[in-house]
Amino acid sequence: METGIRVSDVDIVRLTPGFTLDDRLQRFMETAARLGAGQVLVAGNDDNLQRSADNLAILAAAGRPFGLTMNLEPMPWTQLRNIAAAQALIAASGREDIGILVDALHFWRAGESLAALSSLPAHHLNYMQLCDGAAQRPESEQELIRQARSARNVPGEGGLDLHGLMSALPATLPVSLEVPLDGEQGALPPLQRAQLLFDAAQPYLRACA
Structure with a gap:
């Protein structure tokens, strides 16, 4: 049944110390694209800023062919606790195509x-x-x-x-x-x-x- 409702965003991808762009994540992005989503929620679960930034840059680049934009969600119990931390991570990633x-x-x-x-x-x-x-x-x-x-x-x-x-x-x-x-x-x-x-x-x- 056609309802006119579309999928706007999907979640969740976690930036952990062991983050890899594996087949499971690839299928996640493929499915999100098929559903018509444009936004992906990303959580920060790594206290190493540079490693997180590098992984975020890899993730953002991987999402582009699928029309997906990564969005960092600050959560006060994670390593990405607030907006300032999200801004710092985006700056360290060297990319501007990442949301908060x-x-x-x-x-x-x-x-x-x-x-x-x-x-x-x-x-x-x-x-x-x-x-x-x-x-x-x-x-x-x-x-x-x-x-x-x-x-x-x-x-x-x-x-x-x-x-x-x-x-x-x-x-x-x-x-x-x-x-x-x-x-x-x-x-x-x-x-x-x-x-x-x-x-x-x-x-x-x-x-x-």
């Missing part, structure tokens, strides 16, 4: 400020991830990861400054909803969950349009 993915939860959990977004060149912003969460950062890293992976909040049902974040980003920036839910909301059928999140996102999309 702003995830609403990770952005505020990393203690970022809206001013950090003003230093991002427009060509490094290809899409963002919208969700909500508790205003207070969890005390433990374990809980930080748990909430991010399985217990986020529907936009408008948490305490994050989503209006401020959306207003600080380009008005035409594509928005991806990444809202893993638990409890009753997480048990909803997929279409009901999609409708719930679509409706909840509208006030934030209208505000930046």
Whole structure:
């Protein structure tokens, strides 16, 4: 059935100490291209900056024939903790065709400020991830990861400054909803969950349009 919905982005590729451009990754990119995706989420899991930068450059070059752009997603429990670290990694890679993915939860959990977004060149912003969460950062890293992976909040049902974040980003920036839910909301059928999140996102999309 044709729905008119297309795939915008896929994930996840991890830059680890043992990263290799193997057959599995090649098939991943081939599949992403067949689905029509243009953006790939990349996580930084290597504390060696130059090795990560070299691998990122290899990955970015490999994605180009498939029409894929790599996007670094800072996550506060990884070696790529914040926007500044992502900018440093891109600079070290020697490439300009790499994006930085702003995830609403990770952005505020990393203690970022809206001013950090003003230093991002427009060509490094290809899409963002919208969700909500508790205003207070969890005390433990374990809980930080748990909430991010399985217990986020529907936009408008948490305490994050989503209006401020959306207003600080380009008005035409594509928005991806990444809202893993638990409890009753997480048990909803997929279409009901999609409708719930679509409706909840509208006030934030209208505000930046």
